[in-house]
Amino acid sequence: MTGPHNELRVLVVAPTGRDGELICNLLASNDIFCVLSATAEMALAEFDAGGGALILAEEALTLSAISLWAARIGEQPSWSDFPLILLTVSGELDEERRRRMRAREPLGNVVLMERPVRPETFVSTIQAALRSRGRQYQMRDYIARNRAAEEAIRRTEKLAVAGRLAASISHEINNPLASVTNLLYLIGTSTSLQEAQKHREIAENELARISEIVTQTLRFYREPSKPASVHLSEIVDSALILYKSKLAYAEIVIEKDFRKCPPIVGMAGELRQVILNLVGNALDASSQGGRLKIRVSNTREHRNGARPGIRLTVADTGSGIIPEIRKTLFEPFVSTKGDTGTGLGLWISSEIVRRHSGTIRVKSSFLSQSPGTVFSVFLPLNQTGGNRKPVGGATILEGKSKKALSDSSPSNGLPYAARDGDVDSCGAG
Numbered sequence: 393m394t395g396p397h398n399e400l401r402v403l404v405v406a407p408t409g410r411d412g413e414l415i416c417n418l419l420a421s422n423d424i425f426c427v428l429s430a431t432a433e434m435a436l437a438e439f440d441a442g443g444g445a446l447i448l449a450e451e452a453l454t455l456s457a458i459s460l461w462a463a464r465i466g467e468q469p470s471w472s473d474f475p476l477i478l479l480t481v482s483g484e485l486d487e488e489r490r491r492r493m494r495a496r497e498p499l500g501n502v503v504l505m506e507r508p509v510r511p512e513t514f515v516s517t518i519q520a521a522l523r524s525r526g527r528q529y530q531m532r533d534y535i536a537r538n539r540a541a542e543e544a545i546r547r548t549e550k551l552a553v554a555g556r557l558a559a560s561i562s563h564e565i566n567n568p569l570a571s572v573t574n575l576l577y578l579i580g581t582s583t584s585l586q587e588a589q590k591h592r593e594i595a596e597n598e599l600a601r602i603s604e605i606v607t608q609t610l611r612f613y614r615e616p617s618k619p620a621s622v623h624l625s626e627i628v629d630s631a632l633i634l635y636k637s638k639l640a641y642a643e644i645v646i647e648k649d650f651r652k653c654p655p656i657v658g659m660a661g662e663l664r665q666v667i668l669n670l671v672g673n674a675l676d677a678s679s680q681g682g683r684l685k686i687r688v689s690n691t692r693e694h695r696n697g698a699r700p701g702i703r704l705t706v707a708d709t710g711s712g713i714i715p716e717i718r719k720t721l722f723e724p725f726v727s728t729k730g731d732t733g734t735g736l737g738l739w740i741s742s743e744i745v746r747r748h749s750g751t752i753r754v755k756s757s758f759l760s761q762s763p764g765t766v767f768s769v770f771l772p773l774n775q776t777g778g779n780r781k782p783v784g785g786a787t788i789l790e791g792k793s794k795k796a797l798s799d800s801s802p803s804n805g806l807p808y809a810a811r812d813g814d815v816d817s818c819g820a821g
Contacts, residue, residue, distance in 0.1 A: 398442030399529055400522050402426040403435045406449040406479065415447060415514075422515050424522070432457035436464060445475040445521040453478070453496060462498035471531040475521035477503045545724060546743075549736040550665075561634065565605055568598035605633060622660045624702050624771070625650040625688045631667040632686075635675060644678055649687040653702050656771050662744045663771075666752075669737040670706040670767050677710030677765065684708050693751070693770050701750070701772040708765055712758030721754060745769055 402419060404426050406412040412428045419426045427443075429435040432452050439446070465474060476499060496502060505517060575595040582588040632639075632646065639646060674684050684707070691703040713721065722742040745752045749772050756765040 400425070400444035400525065401442065402518060402522070403438050403443045403446045404428045405430075405432050405435045405452045406447065407431070407452050408449060411449060418511055418515065419518065422519075424515075424518060433460060436460055439464065439474075443474070444525040445477060445518060447477050447479065447518070449479045450481060450492070453492075455495065458496055458498060462500075465500055469532070471535060472528055473501060473524075475503065475525055476501070477505060477517065477521060479509075480504050480506050482506050482508075545736060546740060549740045552736070561605060565602055568601045571595070571598045619657050619659055621655040622658055622663065623655050624653065624663065624704060627660055627664050628667055628686060628688060628704070631664050631671060634668070635671060638675060639684075642675065642678065643681045644675065645681075645683050647683060647685045649685070649689070651687075651689045653688055653690050654773060656702055656748075656773055658748050658771065659744075663748070666741040666744050666769065667704070667706075669741045670769075673737065674706060674708035674710060674765070677712075678708050679710070682709045691770065693772070699772045699774070701770050704769040704771070706767045706769075710764060712763040713754070713756040713765055714758055718754065718756055722752070745771070748772075 402424055404412050404415050406415055407430060416426045416428050427438050429438055432448060432454065433456070435446060435448070468474060478496070503517065503521070505514065572595050575591045575598070579588045579591045582591065628650070671684070678684065685705070687705040689703055691701060693699045693701060722738050724736055724739040742752050751770045753768045754765065757763055
């Protein structure tokens with residue numbers, strides 16, 4: 393069992409005569425705790441319980457021991473570089489010694505100490521190795537704390553998203569319920585059957601609207617916990633339902649361009665979180681009577697091996713993002729909303745896109761003549777699988793045009809940065 397008391401102990405394998413006993417006595421006299429093992433294979437079992445360094449006599453290093461230790465060292469985490477000190481015999485560099493050198497190459501970083509060695513030199517070398525190992529443990533702890541902090545931030549953002557969803561759902565349901573209440577009153581005071589039936593039909597439509605909202609909401613909690621085949625356009629539609637009344641109140645026109653696309657493999661809940669974030673940010677940035685363009689289309693990411701995939705483009709005619717904020721937009725705690733924003737939404741969104749092996753990019757203009765912002769999300773059809781590292785990321789595009797939104801293109805009427813070829817040519821994934 394590993395523990396802090398084992399992390400800096402020295403493992404010793406020196407089977408010749410009393411070498412092992414003498415080494416341990418020397419280290420103990422300098423307040424260095426050590427464990428003596430008869431073979432390198434036995435020391436490997438001690439290594440599993442924790443260790444700061446290994447002192448290994450050359451005569452104990454058999455081919456089987458090299459194979460076992462090399463395999464275990466190769467499994468080390470990125471922060472670890474276990475110190476291995478090999479006690480060699482003095483003599484000329486003959487063919488036999490060259491053969492031994494080649495045999496121990498799989499062990500990687502090995503410190504050689506030729507015997508006989510002065511005690512103070514020996515102790516100093518071990519102390520340096522333990523200091524190095526101690527710094528490795530510090531890096532391990534830092535990485536663990538950093539991961540815990542990032543996970544706490546993710547949980548915080550998820551709670552914030554849940555709160556915003558709850559508020560949106562309550563608002564969406566309250567409006568039709570108020571209508572139903574008024575319609576029931578009108579039915580009760582109707583002077584004719586025809587008038588009452590008319591009010592009843594309207595009430596049924598309002599109740600159907602509530603049912604649709606509840607159905608879409610339940611999907612958030614019934615989706616599989618593993619990646620599944622999903623259609624991005626359907627996820628966009630399910631997210632837009634929650635903003636229906638807010639869009640109507642702000643008189644923002646939604647222009648959807650959903651082209652026929654194959655499904656992708658992904659986490660529907662996570663992708664919906666990205667879409668809710670992008671659309672919510674666009675609504676917050678847009679003024680009364682603005683426009684919101686959303687496109688889902690087939691594309692290829694030419695800067696990354698011409699990967700085929702789906703591109704989601706969300707463009708608004710809002711106020712734009714100033715360059716000072718745009719440069720750090722995908723970092724945590726960066727917000728354009730002042731005290732009302734957590735500054736976590738886009739960072740979480742970029743992490744979700746990265747986990748899907750995709751890329752997310754932004755272009756924005758805050759010029760008074762043509763302000764607006766375009767977010768482009770690329771999701772590959774064949775995602776990075778298994779243990780391979782995701783290749784996605786976030787990119788801030790400076791762009792070739794200062795116009796974030798433009799109707800000058802008769803081909804698609806979409807923002808400059810939303811065109812497939814232009815986006816891929818402007819930034820790397």
